[in-house]
Amino acid sequence: MGILQDDVIGDIGAVPVCKDCGSERVARDAWACWNAETGLWELETVFDECHCHVCEETTTLVWKRVESVPRKRIRELNDLYRTEGRGNGLVVITHGVQEKGEDFVNRVCDAVRAFDGFSDKNDPWGEHDFGSVEIEGEKIFWKIDYYDPTLTAGSENPANEALTKRVLTLLLPSEY
DSSP, X not given: OOOOXXXXXXXXXXXXEETTTOOSOEEEEEEEEEETTTTEEEEEXXXXXXXXXXXXXXXXXXXXXXXXXXXXXXXXXHHHHXXXXXXXXXXXXXXXXXXXXXXXXHHHHHHHHHOOOOOTTTOTTSSOOEEEEEETTEEEEEEEEEEXXXXXXXXXXXXXXXXXXXEEEEEOGGGO
């Protein structure tokens, strides 16, 4: 098929694909052992043989970067919440930021809404969930965390708005 890029194993966002057809529907022989304490199967050993479910043959795996739909959806939901306040969430402003005064907080909020300086370096997962802005020479971090609707546990699926409450936190680096 010739669609594969260089082998990027270990890169964030890289997935194994069939060397011949490029499909992500691949499998690898492995052993798993039952862990009675956790109640889960744990991967013990991975073997060399790989199989492609599309080609229905033994294959070699190569790694390529992909833009996954869930990450794209997470990014869209994060941007909607951060820039327009649309979606299911809340904003938390730490004491350190609040102590700078209401005018300062308003300028921080405006700067976070306008932030668009994302790159592979500061946003390796492509979810637009963290950044920093500078107001009056003061660096402020912002981050978005994903919780279940009751705010008692992490979200099962941050790409699903019904299962996720976004918490946008504004904080000083010393409060991180």
